[in-house]
Amino acid sequence: MRIAIALMLFGAAALSAAGSAAGRDAVSTKPAGHTVTMEATSFAPVVLTIRQGDSVTWVNKDPFPHTAASGAAGFGSPIILAGKSWTHTFEKKGEFDYVCTLHPTMKAKLRVK
Amino acid sequence: MRIAAIALFTVLAVATAAPAQSINDAQIAAIVVAANQVDIDAGELAAQKSTNSEVRKFAQTMVNDHTGVNKTATELVTKLKVTPQDNPTAQSLRKGGDENLAKLKSLSGAAFDKAYIDHEAAYHQQVLDALDKTLIPSAQNAELKALLVKVRPAFVAHLEHARQLQRSLSGN
Numbered sequence: 001m002r003i004a005i006a007l008m009l010f011g012a013a014a015l016s017a018a019g020s021a022a023g024r025d026a027v028s029t030k031p032a033g034h035t036v037t038m039e040a041t042s043f044a045p046v047v048l049t050i051r052q053g054d055s056v057t058w059v060n061k062d063p064f065p066h067t068a069a070s071g072a073a074g075f076g077s078p079i080i081l082a083g084k085s086w087t088h089t090f091e092k093k094g095e096f097d098y099v100c101t102l103h104p105t106m107k108a109k110l111r112v113k
Numbered sequence: 114m115r116i117a118a119i120a121l122f123t124v125l126a127v128a129t130a131a132p133a134q135s136i137n138d139a140q141i142a143a144i145v146v147a148a149n150q151v152d153i154d155a156g157e158l159a160a161q162k163s164t165n166s167e168v169r170k171f172a173q174t175m176v177n178d179h180t181g182v183n184k185t186a187t188e189l190v191t192k193l194k195v196t197p198q199d200n201p202t203a204q205s206l207r208k209g210g211d212e213n214l215a216k217l218k219s220l221s222g223a224a225f226d227k228a229y230i231d232h233e234a235a236y237h238q239q240v241l242d243a244l245d246k247t248l249i250p251s252a253q254n255a256e257l258k259a260l261l262v263k264v265r266p267a268f269v270a271h272l273e274h275a276r277q278l279q280r281s282l283s284g285n
Contacts, residue, residue, distance in 0.1 A: 039263070040262075040263045040264075040265075040266045040267075041266035041267045041269070041270050042266060062181070062263075062264075062267070063181035063182055063184060063185035063264070064177050064178040064179075064180075064181030064182065064267065065177050065178075065181075082181055102174045102177075103174075103267070103270035103271075103274070104270065104273055104274050104277060105266070105269060105270040105273050105274075106270060
């Protein structure tokens with residue numbers, strides 16, 4: 001009887017531990033969404049750190065078009081009109097500088113971990 | 114080019130030198146609309162006439178950006194029930210813009226590109242000076258002031274872009 005109870009407790013504890021681990025993994029590996037604002041001819045935040053598989057949405061709050069592009073990172077938005085947005089998912093790790101191709105002073109950095 | 118630059122400097126120097134309180138929001142609205150329209154007109158001509166793809170791209174950015182700013186400014190002053198009030202600075206801006214267009218229409222090829230880009234660099238520098246010294250400090254309505262502050266970095270970007278093109282066109 002004592003053995004049976006011990007086995008049941010062990011089994012319950014093991015199941016519970018497995019459940020927590022699975023829960024943690026599910027939370028930590030779920031891709032997240034991030035937002036970069038394009039306003040006053042600047043990106044905000046200027047430096048954004050994300051995880052591999054996350055997506056970033058660029059939202060244009062200026063009254064004129066912008067883009068977000070990086071040759072090194074292999075992404076380039078189409079022209080994002082005033083009030084519009086564009087989303088891209090990042091599968092490649094690295095640290096990438098990107099620019100608005102229409103406004104050479106508009107620069108930012110993306111870190112994909 | 115030198116005469117056009119001097120005329121432009123004189124026009125914007127008036128706005129720059131004038132005491133802040135002498136320009137009201139209705140006059141600022143008219144100056145903003147005129148300043149943007151002048152650059153839209155030049156940009157439309159250059160986008161159509163230039164044979165240099167980088168100059169055409171820059172010109173189209175000028176058309177898009179200044180059209181967007183004017184649309185937003187017009188919507189704001191409409192909401193604020195401010196009627197743009199014509200004034201000597203706005204009139205001089207339009208006159209200078211017309212003179213620049215007339216000159217550009219007489220040119221072609223590399224001479225056209227150089228004249229257009231040189232004027233754009235000088236124009237944006239003078240507009241920035243006017244924004245910093247007169248238009249932003251004089252704006253009374255908070256939303257109008259905020260709009261001027263928000264679009265200022267675009268003028269900086271345009272100036273830097275024009276200077277890059279000046280270096281590129283001169284082979285440096």
